[in-house]
Each structure stands twice: as C-alpha cells, then as structure tokens.
Amino acid sequence: MRASKYHINTLKEAPSDAEVVSHKLMTRAGMIRKLAGGIYTYMPLGLRVIRKVEAIVREEMQAAGAIELLMPVVQPAELWMESGRWEQYGPELLRIKDRHQRDFVLQPTSEEVITDIARAEIHSWRQLPLNFFHIQTKFRDERRPRFGVMRGREFTMKDAYSFDRDEAGAQASYDIMYQAYMRIFQRLGLEFRAVAADTGSIGGSRSHEFQVIADTGEDLLVYNPESDYAANIELAEAVALASERPPARDALERAPTPGAAKCEDVAALLKLPLTRTVKSIVLATDGDEGAQIWLLMLRGDHELNEIKAGKVPGLDQGFRFATEAEIIEHFGCEPGYLGPIGTARPVRVIADRTVANMSDFVCGANARDFHYTGVNWGRDVPEPERVADLRNVVAGDPAPDGKGTLAIQRGIEVGHVFFLGTKYSKALNATFLDENGKPAVMQMGCYGIGITRIVGAAIEQNHDERGIVWPMALAPFQVVVCPVGWGKSEAVRSAATELYEALLAQGVEAVLDDRDLRPGSMFADWELVGVPLRVTIGDRGLKDGVVEVQARRDAEAAKVPAGEALGEVLARMR
Ligand code: ATP
Ligand code: MG
Ligand code: MG
Ligand code: MG
Secondary structure (H helix, E strand, O other): OEHHHOOOOOOOOOOOOOOOHHHHHHHHOOOEEEEEOOEEEEOHHHHHHHHHHHHHHHHHHHHOOOEEOOOOOEEEHHHHHHHOHHHHOOOOOEEEEOOOOOEEEEOOOOHHHHHHHHHHHOOEHHHOOEEEEEEEEEEOOOOOOEOHHHEOOEEEEEEEEEEEOOHHHHHHHHHHHHHHHHHHHHHOOOOEEEEEOOOOOOOOOEEEEEEEEOOOOOEEEEEOOOOOOEEEHHHHHHHHHHOOOHHHHHHHHHOOOOEOOEOOOHHHHHHOOOOOOOOEEEEEEOOOOOOEEEEEEOOOOOOHHHHHOOOOOOHHHOOEEEOHHHHHHHHOOOOOOOOOOOOOOOOOOOOOOOOOOHHHHOOOOOOEEEEEEOOOOOOOOOOOHHHHHHHHHHOOOEOOOOOOEOEEEEEEEEEEEEEEEOHHHHHOOOEEEOOOOOEEEOEEEEEEEEHHHHHHHHHHHOEEOOEEOOOOOOOOOOEEEEEEOOOOOHHHHHHHHHHHHHHHHOOOOEEEOOOOOOHHHHHHHHHHHOOOEEEEEEHHHHHOOEEEEEEOOOOOOEEEEHHHHHHHHHHHHO
C-alpha cells in the first residue's frame, strides 16, 4: 500500500467522550468514526485490524470443526416469542416494525434462528454433532454504550452453536470450543484468563468467559495463583455466599457497599437517576401493608422505572413483597444473607449492616429507608479504591477450592462459552430421531467472541504514550517503509520503493509512506497507528550504505546494511 493512495487521517485530539485509552487511540489513529452513540464506521485502518481478528477466529473455528453460515441481522419476532425471549430480553433488544406493522428484532444473538435452522435441517442422529457459526453484526441497545467499540450498540460478534445427541456429546463440544478459544486468544497475542461465569440472559448451566487482562476492564476476576480456580467475581461472590463456608461468606459480606442511600419516600427513590448498574436492591418499608421488605432482584441493566412499570422480564421472582419470615423460610438462611434464588442471579443482603431484625430496616413510623448495592462489581464504581477494598476483603481468604489465597484483577470479557442443554431446543421443539428411531431433543451449546471488542481490548493491553503498539498478529500493516526526503532524493525514492516491493513479494503487509512528510510527523503517524516495524531510509544513511530498522517497542533504531534490510525485517517478523 502506498500511503498517498490510502486514507490516513490521524487526529491530535481525542474525542471528549473517550474515557479509555483504546477509544482515544482508535479515534486519533483514524480507525473508527462515531456515527451515533455506540455506533461506529470502521474506517479503512480499523477494518484491516477487524479482518485480522476475524481471520484468526474463522481459522480456529474451522479447525475445531465448526461450519460457517450467515444468519440475518433482522429476525422475526415470532421466533423470539417461541423461545420466550421476546418477553424476557428487556430493553437491550431493539424491536422494529415493518410496513405491515409486523414485529422484528435486530439480532443481539442468534440462538432462536439457529435452532429454527436445526429443527428444519437435522432429522437423524447420524447428522450430529454439528456446530454452526457466523461472524455477523449484532445490535444491543446498551444502556450505556461507551469505551468506543468495546461497548458498542452495533458490533461484530462471532457466534457459534453446537448441536449434539446427548449431554455427554454436548459437553465434548463445549470442551472443543473452550480449547479453540484458548488457541484463538493465544494467537491474538493477548494476555487473557478463562474464568467461570454467570450465564446472564443467554441462559444455560455451565459457562466460561475469556477475559483480556486490563486495568480498565469492566469485570472483576478473582483467581487463585496456585490453582486453576478463576471466576468472574459475580459468580465467585454467588458461590461463596451460597456455600456453607463461613470465611468466604463473611469476607464477602464485609465487602463495603458502594452505595447506601436514604430517601424520604419510595416515590422519590423511583425518580432517582440510577447511574450505576444495579444488580439487586432491597427496599424496606413499614408502610400500610405492615412491616414488609420489598425484595427486588435484577438480572442485568435495568432502570428502576422500567421495573416499576413491570417491563423487566423474568421478574416473577423479583419485585414483590415478602415478610422477613417468608424470606428466611424461602431462602433457608439466616437474615442478612440470601442465597441464589431459582434461576435468577443471587443477591446478597445489601444493607451496610446485617438485617438482624426488621427494625434494622425500618426507620420510624413513616420513614422509608433503602439501601442498594450489587453494583455490577467494578462497573461504574470509582477505581482504584473499589479494587483495593475488595482485595483487602478477599485476599488472604482461602479460595473455594481450599488451596492458596485469592487474588483479584480486572478483565475485559472478549469471549463467552455456554452449555445450554435443551433450553432453546425444547422451546422450539428441535428434535431428531435417535438410534432407536425415537424423537429426542437436541443438546446445545453457544459460543460468542466479540470481534470488534477484541480490537479495543488489544489496545488497552498494547499501547504507550505515543500510540498503539500492535502485536504482529493484529497489525493493520506489519511494516512501514519511511523514506526521509521522498520528494528530493532519487536515491531515497528508489531504495525505499525497492525494499517496499521486495517486502510485498515476500507476502509482507507493507506500507510505503510516499506522502513526502517531514520525518517528525511521518514517524508520529505510524507510532500512533502502531505499525510494529519501521524501516527508515534517508540520504545520510544511504551514503554509508545503511538503513534503520526499528520495532515499535524499541527505544532506538538499529542500523542495518541496506542490502540486508529485507532479511532483517523478515527475521524480526518471525
Ligand atoms: P457484557 O457483560 O460485556 O455486556 P455479555 O455477557 O452481554 O457482555 P455475551 O452475550 O456473552 O456478552 O456476548 C458474547 C461476546 O460479545 C462478549 O463476550 C463480548 O466479547 C461481546 N459483546 C457483548 N456485548 C458487546 C457490546 N456491547 N459491544 C461489543 N462487544 C460486545
Ligand atoms: Mg451485555
Ligand atoms: Mg458479561
Ligand atoms: Mg457474556
């Protein structure tokens, strides 16, 4: 690629809404341009990186036996009604109508459509196992799109879906995907960790997230450096709370509540702007109904007014009145501690004190007192105090597996594998004839990778004060040839062009900067863009028969005989 014929448009200033370095650098390097909140154009340089991620993911998926197809972005509501998710999914699901007022969705994920395909296409046990995947645009109407492409509303995901004859087969398919994900993130050159995770709105019973380690990550991971134990803290917390092991439970109960507030009236509470992701809320009131606790459990990101209006799906166990005795009876636990309830997320009691008795919650005859917490740990919570708090609380306690002590770090969820069982196949009646000719329900798994999120996550891990530092596997260009004095010197022009063409002939993704810029701004551009290797060719060096080769991470350039530049670059790419 010749830079003069390409589109390079770097910016000095980062957009004012950019909170994290990857968002700033992607915009400044000209990789993305914002169209609307959480909706971006992938500019030529950005698209090159996205394609790199896609290619690695596609290769490893195919190597693991998955078969590529492409499902539509627009999906009819009927299928979502069949699975129950039309009701359950909540406001992240973007619903649209066609000219006949028929309901459709912009897909946030494709379990329904793939299960519809499976029930039509798979008839016999002989066709199983099967794993279909696609790399497709997703839309999720995130409550708070931010961090550029890391939490977009429109983004690209690789999603795969496995179908098996029985549970053992489905477990095997899950393990194959887990291993494929390990290879994918290794090849991408990222520091990552696989952690046990909650299943969220996708559902299912077993799940792991693949987390890129970064201080700006929205997730908190708890892990045991001396064993394999690693979990998203949401899950770790739940397990600890549910377990009969008091130390872990006590430790977590001592975890400070990030927000405890009081208000005079529940009505005022409902008007409170919720800037945080609230996972669970307990309201206590001594209102007309007598001493009661309102127990409210949320699974995801919901606004209080949506809950109040009954618009949050799956709240059948949620927004309701319960007496303290009822709670104790229902949850089988002492006051002050609630374990997992049904399929909903576990909650912990929330107050900044133990609910020893109702008077702890009830303040005065007409007062309303509420406490909230369960802020999705780490998300929207000022850092680093929160991590430090949590580290103080958890570190030093035994881990759930009884070995070593726990440590905490932050991560960016870039991949997620779920064991689904028959959740969707049962709902959509996806059956096949087994070896005995009897109909059986297919066992499923689903496996997502955030293609565009990976690009942001990679930058969070690989950057310095001058810009992005791409791992070779992701770089938009692998080598940039920078001629100093392009317009003036024939010798420079021919040496630079010769090397550039030799690199192309070797299959190297090289760019020749023939824009005739001053060295300072030329170097600044490529350092911002993050090209891993640079060869600088100038008259002064050529006089001594040398050119300069510099890796993006190197402090200084190495002088290399001009005739050996190609070999040097190729050696460094290995
Ligand atoms: P999060 O917890 O960050 O909201 P999720 O658990 O809702 O993610 P999944 O349903 O597991 O996401 O989707 C699979 C993958 O898609 C995620 O692991 C992530 O890499 C990616 N992804 C999810 N939401 C977004 C988004 N808003 N923008 C970019 N990528 C996303
Ligand atoms: Mg989400
Ligand atoms: Mg998640
Ligand atoms: Mg997830």
